[in-house]
Amino acid sequence: MARKAKELTPLAVSRLTAPGLHAVGGVAGLYLQVLPSGGRSWILRAMVGGQRRDMGLGGFPDVTLAGARDAARKAREKIADGVDPIEDRRARKSALKAETAKVVTFDQAAKAYIAAHGDSWRNDKHRQQWENTLATYASPKIGKLSVRDIEVAHILSVLEPIWKDRTETATRLRGRIERIMGWATSRGYREGLNPARWRDHLDQQLAAPKRIAKTQHHAALPIDDMGDFMGRLRSAQGLGARALEFVVLTAARTGEVRGAKWSEIDMTAKVWTVPAERMKAGKEHRVPLSEAAVALLESLPRMAGTDLVFPSSRRTELSNMTLTAVLRRMGVDVTSHGFRSTFRDWAAERTNYPRDVAEMALAHTIGDKVEAAYRRGDLFGKRQRLMEDWARFIARPAVSGDVVSLHGAA
Missing domain, CATH: 1.10.150.130 (Tyrosine recombinase, N-terminal domain)
Structure with missing residues (x-):
């Protein structure tokens, strides 16, 4: 009959430093293995199917003496039931690996x-x-x-x-x-x-x-209604109508347009640079101007005593209600901000421009770090082409499902 090993205390186990296998007692065949390098781990030595098997139970001190004894007892119970604990563990690992492979986002x-x-x-x-x-x-x-x-x-x-x-x-x-x-x-x-x-x-x-x-009363105008709407808007009188037209052509926020200054606009380069303090994200934003947007600006009178592109009669910024009033007079139940949503839907549904180009055109904040790294530039060239295509799309009535003809969107 095999000699029963003395049950060591946790303190005694912690003092085992000589290389080799040290029986710790409590469960037959439980050893602390000490390597020449000083590493220590738990081993359960048992007969399984007529063969001696050594089963690792984890490293020491991560697995305590009590934990090792508990794991050894459970392994012994499996052996008594005719189960090979080593093969059982391998099978469970394989099942977990297979299950993990099925986790698809x-x-x-x-x-x-x-x-x-x-x-x-x-x-x-x-x-x-x-x-x-x-x-x-x-x-x-x-x-x-x-x-x-x-x-x-x-x-x-x-x-x-x-x-x-x-x-x-x-x-x-x-x-x-x-x-x-x-x-x-x-x-x-x-x-x-x-x-x-x-x-x-x-x-x-x-x-x-x-x-x-x-x-439905639309907060945003359906894509296929934009051509007819813009035809009516161009016929509307007043600076408020021109400001709203510029909102649509640039896909900018109404506050950015109402505060636009001539000093921010480079007509030769066809770019409007909105300073950081007027941007929602707090960062300077360059807006490419389509031929239609430039033509609109060239048609505007410049009021003395103010740098505003769309000043009120008092040389202050137009109110948002001025733009809303234009829509009400036209009998269109949408919001001026809703044109950004229409632009976004058009870019997603009717063009082959990548999403990031449209998001940059809308000056949306980028949350994903990987995407942000890819987009450190402001994709100005691609946004120029996008805005030209948008201006052409809304310049004429469109049939349902009409897809704009693109040039170099890639």
């Missing part, structure tokens, strides 16, 4: 879906529109979530903020999310029903798109 799933289906789409513009809408609306909310954890509440957090004001975009976005989630299910990355499905699901929580289109 929405952004990863979207990228994989587009890669798998992109070649079958009619052109690269369609691919870019997919990428733009997902990056603009879905990724900030659910991009980093595992697809297996995404539920209907997450889908609604993406769709509800834009469902009423940007129904066309939101409807397309929902369909794209549904396809991506369906792909994730078919690949085994998630289980259960698709949280983005419409019939008998989201249709119970969101208004039907066709009904919204008939009854």
Whole structure:
């Protein structure tokens, strides 16, 4: 009969420094292994299936004496039940590795879906529109979530903020999310029903798109209404109408336009430099001016005694209500700020410009450090082309789904 090892105390164990295996007692076959280098770890030596096996139980002192004894007892219990604890641990590690491999984020799933289906789409513009809408609306909310954890509440957090004001975009976005989630299910990355499905699901929580289109008072003008609107706006009289026209052409905030100064504008270089103190992000912003924007500025009178481009009769900044009044006289139930939303939707849905170009045009703050590193420049050249294309798009009536002809958007 094997001699039973003396049960050592934690203090006694801490004093074991000679290289070799030291029996510590408490559980048969439990040893503290001391290496010549001084490293110490726990070993359980036991007979499994007629063979001697050494099983590592962790390093000392990270695993205490009590912890090692507890792990050794559990391993002995498995052996008594006919289970090889070493093989059992390997199997659990393999299962965990396999399970971890199934953790795919929405952004990863979207990228994989587009890669798998992109070649079958009619052109690269369609691919870019997919990428733009997902990056603009879905990724900030659910991009980093595992697809297996995404539920209907997450889908609604993406769709509800834009469902009423940007129904066309939101409807397309929902369909794209549904396809991506369906792909994730078919690949085994998630289980259960698709949280983005419409019939008998989201249709119970969101208004039907066709009904919204008939009854909704839009905070932002639909993309396809911009051509007709701009034709009417150009016919409107007054400096307020010209300021609103400049808001649309530049996609700038109304406060930035109302405070615009001639000294900030370089007509030769076709650039308007808005100083940091007037920018929401607190950083200087260069706005490329399209030919249409330059022509508008050239048509304006310059009032003596002020540097303002759009001064009031008292030589002060126009009020925001002045721009709102223009819209009211035109009978258009939108907000002046809403034109930035229309511009954003147009860039995402009707062009193949990357999302970051449109975001820079809107002077949006960049949150992602990786994206910020990529965008240290202000992409001025690409933004120039974007604004020219925007000016051309809104210069004429557009049919539904019209896609602007681009030049060098890449």
